[in-house]
Amino acid sequence: MYDVSRNPFRPVSAAAPVPPVPPASSSRLLSPPDSSRRVYLRRGSAALLGLALGIAPPLVVAGPAAAALECYQPSWSAPGESLSEWNTVQVPAGTTDRLTIVPAPQGNSPHALRAEVRDGDVAVNPANGQPIAGGWRAEGVRTVAETASNQTVRYEWSTMLDPTYPQNPVGTDGKPIWQVITQWHQGDNDQGSSPPVAFIIESGQIVLHLTRPDGTDAAKHVLAPIARGTWHHFRMDVRWGLAGSVTVWHNNTQVLASTAAQTLFPQLNSAQPGTAYMKMGLYRKPIALDPPTTGTFAVFHDEVRRSIPATPVTGPETVLRPDGDVLRQWTGGTTGTAAAALDDAVTQPTAVPAADYIYAGGPNRVTEVTLADQALSGGTSALTGWFYANAGAGTQLRADLVQGATVLATTTVPASSGFGWRSISGPATAALSQQSLTDTRLRFTTIGGGDSNIRAAYATSVPTTCPS
Numbered sequence: 001m002y003d004v005s006r007n008p009f010r011p012v013s014a015a016a017p018v019p020p021v022p023p024a025s026s027s028r029l030l031s032p033p034d035s036s037r038r039v040y041l042r043r044g045s046a047a048l049l050g051l052a053l054g055i056a057p058p059l060v061v062a063g064p065a066a067a068a069l070e071c072y073q074p075s076w077s078a079p080g081e082s083l084s085e086w087n088t089v090q091v092p093a094g095t096t097d098r099l100t101i102v103p104a105p106q107g108n109s110p111h112a113l114r115a116e117v118r119d120g121d122v123a124v125n126p127a128n129g130q131p132i133a134g135g136w137r138a139e140g141v142r143t144v145a146e147t148a149s150n151q152t153v154r155y156e157w158s159t160m161l162d163p164t165y166p167q168n169p170v171g172t173d174g175k176p177i178w179q180v181i182t183q184w185h186q187g188d189n190d191q192g193s194s195p196p197v198a199f200i201i202e203s204g205q206i207v208l209h210l211t212r213p214d215g216t217d218a219a220k221h222v223l224a225p226i227a228r229g230t231w232h233h234f235r236m237d238v239r240w241g242l243a244g245s246v247t248v249w250h251n252n253t254q255v256l257a258s259t260a261a262q263t264l265f266p267q268l269n270s271a272q273p274g275t276a277y278m279k280m281g282l283y284r285k286p287i288a289l290d291p292p293t294t295g296t297f298a299v300f301h302d303e304v305r306r307s308i309p310a311t312p313v314t315g316p317e318t319v320l321r322p323d324g325d326v327l328r329q330w331t332g333g334t335t336g337t338a339a340a341a342l343d344d345a346v347t348q349p350t351a352v353p354a355a356d357y358i359y360a361g362g363p364n365r366v367t368e369v370t371l372a373d374q375a376l377s378g379g380t381s382a383l384t385g386w387f388y389a390n391a392g393a394g395t396q397l398r399a400d401l402v403q404g405a406t407v408l409a410t411t412t413v414p415a416s417s418g419f420g421w422r423s424i425s426g427p428a429t430a431a432l433s434q435q436s437l438t439d440t441r442l443r444f445t446t447i448g449g450g451d452s453n454i455r456a457a458y459a460t461s462v463p464t465t466c467p468s
Contacts, residue, residue, distance in 0.1 A: 080111045081101065093124045123139070139283055155236045160229065162296055162298035165297065181200065184278055204226055210261050221248070221255075246258070246261050247259070312464045317461070317462050318463075319460055320461060341358050342457040363448055382427075391413045396446070399412075419453075
């Protein structure tokens with residue numbers, strides 16, 4: 001148990017795409033097939049070579065759609081540039097070297113908060129100059145309170161223990177010394193002694209310590225070895241409440257799955273949830289070491305940020321038109337590349353004139369065109385393929401939206417369908433790098449016959465990103 005005193009600070013409360021046109025009646029082909037066969041290869045691969053040799057492409061099941069975009073907006077930060085980033089500090093009277101701003105070790109950032117605690121370091125309440133009982137400490141305090149909510153709050157920060165930090169320190173009473181490096185303390189109108197949520201040092205490990213209002217341990221979760229002289233990058237998602245939850249990442253790896261936790265204690269003489277506020281620095285058992293010279297209790301904290309959920313932003317639609325051929329097995333229509341025949345400057349629902357087109361002329365024939373790439377800025381992108389086509393009697397037209405070696409989505413135009421716009425609705429795909437939407441293609445295959453004609457085709461991309 002630690003932090004048995006009441007806190008001298010009273011926290012304050014914080015402040016679809018257009019559906020495709022239904023098939024019309026059957027229509028005549030605009031042109032009979034010719035005997036020519038043109039093959040244009042682009043962005044080659046073994047799969048494309050198979051297409052060139054007339055081997056029908058396999059149906060590749062699309063991978064899972066990108067997870068719903070999760071956005072968080074910073075609401076407060078302490079980047080380590082000034083002690084004024086904290087509402088107040090708790091240090092021994094008359095000291096100026098227990099909490100300091102220093103160049104961040106190893107260049108983690110320009111500056112960091114350094115906390116050092118020496119024997120006898122009883123901090124005082126800066127409001128009245130009175131000592132704060134319970135332990136020796138040097139902490140920055142954010143007095144704005146966390147309150148009960150179903151909303152997830154995200155905390156991110158970096159911590160490094162001084163290279164000389166004591167390893168498994170023992171006090172003169174022969175017992176291990178408890179050490180707290182970050183805590184969310186209950187309000188002074190709440191039940192409890194030790195804080196409900198704390199990051200502590202125990203047995204050479206950084207541990208998440210969850211406590212009950214009666215001071216007993218609710219759980220201890222080992223997160224990482226202390227690895228003195230090494231930066232630890234933490235993220236904690238927490239729901240504040242009597243029945244809340246915590247999830248923890250260390251160095252971008254989840255080390256604690258979402259876990260039920262009492263992250264707030266009830267108010268004094270009430271069943272209503274109280275509050276919690278953040279303290280960061282170093283706080284330890286008030287006892288000397290045995291032996292007395294085993295290192296300096298000093299820790300660095302940096303890049304502290306609190307964030308709350310934010311609504312994703314949907315950007316404008318981008319039209320991606322055909323810009324090259326992977327393969328043209330369709331033997332009729334406009335002379336030249338299939339891409340040139342399909343890149344009409346038109347979008348649905350406008351009807352497409354018969355100025356240029358491609359025509360199949362036989363069953364099981366494949367024509368595949370590449371689509372123009374686009375600049376990306378993260379988030380996800382919803383892809384939809386569009387094409388203006390018909391399918392005559394005895395012929396089905398299959399259209400695939402392809403990315404790399406994966407068929408993202410497919411649709412089939414039934415036989416005896418007249419000209420009209422059809423869509424291929426792909427899943428939302430991750431757009432976290434430029435390559436993730438590069439090599440998007442449209443593939444057309446005739447089934448059962450060759451009576452199919454396509455006049456135009458393109459795809460649309462609608463990005464969803466987090467607000468900046």
